[in-house]
Amino acid sequence: MTDLIPDFIPNWIDGEEKPSIRGDVIEKKNPANGKRVCNLARSNKKDVDEAVNSAKKAQAMWAATPAVQRGMLLHKLAMEMKxxxxxxxxxxxIETGKSYKEALGETDGAISLAIFYASEGQRLYAKTTTSAVPNKYAVMVRQPVGVAGLIIAANTPIANVAWKVFPAMICGNSxxxxxxxxxxxxxxxxxAIASDVGIPPGVLNIVQGLGHEAGAALVxxxxxxxxxxxxxxxVGRTIAETxxxxxxxxSLELGGKxxxxxxxxxxxxxxVKWVLLSAFSNAxxxxxxxxxIIVFDAIYDEFKQRLVDETQKLKIGPADGDDLGPVINQKQLSNMLEIVESAKKRGAAIVVGGNRIDGEKYKDGYYMAPTxxxxxxxxxxxxxxxxxxxxxCLYRVIDFESSIALVNHSPYGLTASIHTQNFNRAWEFSQKVQSGVAVINAGTYGSEPHMPFGGLKQSxxxxxxxxxxxxDIYSELKCIYINTDPEKV
Incomplete structure (x- = not known):
């Protein structure tokens, strides 16, 4: 497909590229046009076990490397990524079907996050505190957990890699x-970059394959x-049980509504601008x-019309001038079409979209119309x-009190946003909304590397x-007590 992507994507185990032990492969297609991009290793339990054993052997050496030196190596990795x-x-x-411009922005965000965590090697803070007993002193130190198993999604792939790999490794985990x-x-x-910059073999292993095969074996x-x-x-619930x-x-970072x-x-x-970005960007x-999208009844009809008008202007495709591209695969597209059709049968009204995009330009891609x-x-x-x-989905509410009730009427609690010019409303919303992130007068997304992200309930x-x-996820706290003998001072 391209010189950047080899025809076959292997595993990285113990610093080497390896096919799956059985030699099985999976075909990867470009969601923008349905064309084959490459094959990837279809790993199973044996491949995962080999990777875990490699990580286990390398971990003690990596943990013994001072955190500052680990940070320097990770900074070198971040700079080579840059x-x-x-x-x-x-x-x-190519892999996601999103525009190069959007992919470049995501890549720069991943690099910023990588630099942030590399710098944490100089400040893996713990605590020194007091004891209630004379001549007894207390300190806490951080130690790595051991082997970290990281499972990521495809929606923002380079950001997701950096999001997990760098904090896990700076703490001394393989x-x-x-x-x-x-x-x-x-x-x-x-x-490949990690290998080139000298990350020791076994410290970063990457296994390709399906979730129910390779992912389940890792868990x-x-x-x-x-x-x-x-x-x-x-899937998160199954992982937690296992x-x-x-x-x-x-650590589970799950879904949201x-x-x-x-x-x-x-x-x-x-x-309107932020609804379009929050609902439709990155498809x-x-x-x-x-x-x-919850709207006060007093402006519902006017706002809906504005939103429909702007939605119909959105440009669809993988180019830099487009507003959104395809979804990641055919299965995802089929699931969306099925649930929209099911909602229509129960009385839902499609205001705009609701269909797969047709036409010669889109016929082999996985394009869902903004809906x-x-x-x-x-x-x-x-x-x-x-x-x-x-x-x-659009919902009407009468007033602020009913809007808060509807906002919180959800099994999820990840992010939320309010648009108002009333400070009192904005502050009350930020306090009462059941979510891990609350935003005022912007979108529902936009996490930053130095800020915590996560949700409540099923999120x-x-x-x-x-x-x-x-x-805190990738390290363990150890409490150390030091007792002195004043007669020997």
Whole structure:
């Protein structure tokens, strides 16, 4: 397909590229045009076990490397990623179908995050505190968990790699990363760069394959001390059950049905802009996508018309001038079409979109039309199911009190946004909304490397990544007591 992506994407195990032990492969297609990009290794339990054993052997040496030196090596990796940012972005664009411009922005965000965590090697803070006993002193230190099993999604692939790999490694853990099967080359190129800059063999292992084969084996492996997963809530629940049986640490960043509330005093132009970006950019493939648009009744009809008019102007395709591209694969597209059709049968009204985009330009790609739906019950399947695509539902509310009730009427609690010019409303919303992130007068997405991200309810298990809070996931605290004998002073 391209010189940047080899015809076959292998695993990275113990610093070497390896096919799966059985030799099985999976075909990867470009979602923008349906053309084959490459094959990737279809790994199974034996491949995962080999990667975990490699990580286990390398971990003690990596943990013994001072955190500052680990940080210097990771900084070197980040700088080489920066030097190759254009190549990485081209790979991301090919694998996801998003524009090169959007892929480059994502790549730069991943590099910023990598630099942030590399710098944490100089400040892996713990605590020195006081004891209630004379001549006794107390300190706490951080130590690595051991082997970290990392499982990522394909929606923002290079950001997802950096999001997990860098905090896990700066804490002294060795890593087995299960790459998303829809974006194998993005993970592979990071493995290649890591090898080039001198990350020791076995410290970063990357396994390709399917979730129910390679991912499940990684979660079940008894030598994996911490599992970090980004993906759907049903899969996250299964991971928690499996890992919980052996008391492994687990970090789950799961789905969302994120509300964006438009009050009657909102700047409607700004609100429309952010609804479009939150609901449709990246083809709606964000856990932080806005899929529930809640509007005050007093402005509902006017705002809906503005939103429809601007939605119909959106440009669809993989080019830099386009507003959104395809969804990641045919299965994802089929699921969306099915749930939209099901909602129509229960009385939902399609305001705009609701269909696969036709035409010669789109016929072999996986393009879902930007879709707005109304007349949906808050408890309907489409209201409570994360679709991970460019689909949003519109809801009417009478006043602020009823809007808060509807905002929080969800099994999820990841992100939320309010548009208002009333400070009191904005502050009350930020305090009362049941979400891990609250935004005022902007979108439902936009996490930053130094800030914690995560959600409530079915959006996660209470952990936060990135930010310094992620250090708590990938390290263990040890309390050390020092007793002195004053007679020997």
């Amino acid at each position: 030097a190759k940012r254009e190549s990485i972005a081209q790979i991301v664009a 890593v087995v990363l299960k790459a998303a099967e829809d974006t194998p080359a993005t993970a592979w190129i990071v493995g 079940a492996n008894p030598h994996v001390g911490v599992i970090s997963f980004t993906g759907s809530t049903p 890992a919980g049986k052996r008391l492994a640490k687990v 994120n509300p964006l509330l438009v009050c009657d005093d909102a700047d409607q132009d700004n609100a 709606g493939q964000r856990c932080a996508s806005a899929s529930r 707005l739906i109304e007349n949906v019950d808050p408890d309907d399947e489409i209201s409570v199911t994360e679709l991970f695509g460019p689909i949003a 996660g298990n209470g952990t936060r990544e990135p930010g310094t809070e992620a250090i």
